[in-house]
Amino acid sequence: MRSIKPGRGPSMMGGIGSLAGVAFGLIWTFAAASTGAPIFVPLFGVVFIALGVMQALYHFRNATGESRYSAFDITDGQEEPDPLNERFGAPPDGDPTAGGTAGGYCPYCGQQIGTEHQFCRHCGRRVD
Ligand SMILES: [Zn+2]
Structure with missing residues (x-):
């Protein structure tokens, strides 16, 4: 199996963007709570904060960590067959060279x- 790793620059950009999302969530939550809006309106901001924190952790680890999470894993059919290939009629071993070339x-x-x-x-x- 081979892996494609996300770039450190794009990961840093993603992490900064996630922090901006967290800031938006904080502003939204406190603004909505201060207006006395129904509870689901400030809760929307809390969901935004939680998602932003998780994404920021993921992106900053990829930007600065020693081993990054894989964006893609490259496998061949013997390692891990493709369920969609099997569903739509390709050879079950998934070998891209099986077609005769x-x-x-x-x-x-x-x-x-x-x-x-x-x-x-x-x-x-x-x-x-
Ligand atoms: Zn070559």
């Missing part, structure tokens, strides 16, 4: 390679 594509440089090769002949990295 000889070989696949190098995950590093994207060039087409044959299944019989252990190393990519364009970039030289191991692909088996």
Whole structure:
């Protein structure tokens, strides 16, 4: 399994945006409570604060932590089959090369390679 990790810059931006959401929630909650609005109006702000805090923790950990949460995991069909592929009729093993083309594509440089090769002949990295 390979992973795609979120960038640290975008994560920092997301964290700052989440804090802005928390600030909005605080203002909303206190403003709504001070007007004597029905209880669900200030509660909406509390939900906003809770979501903002959770998102801020996630983003700031990705921005500054040593190992980031994965944005995407890259798996092949043997590791983890795709339920939608199976539902809509693709081969159950999910192998993208099963359709008859000889070989696949190098995950590093994207060039087409044959299944019989252990190393990519364009970039030289191991692909088996
Ligand atoms: Zn390559």
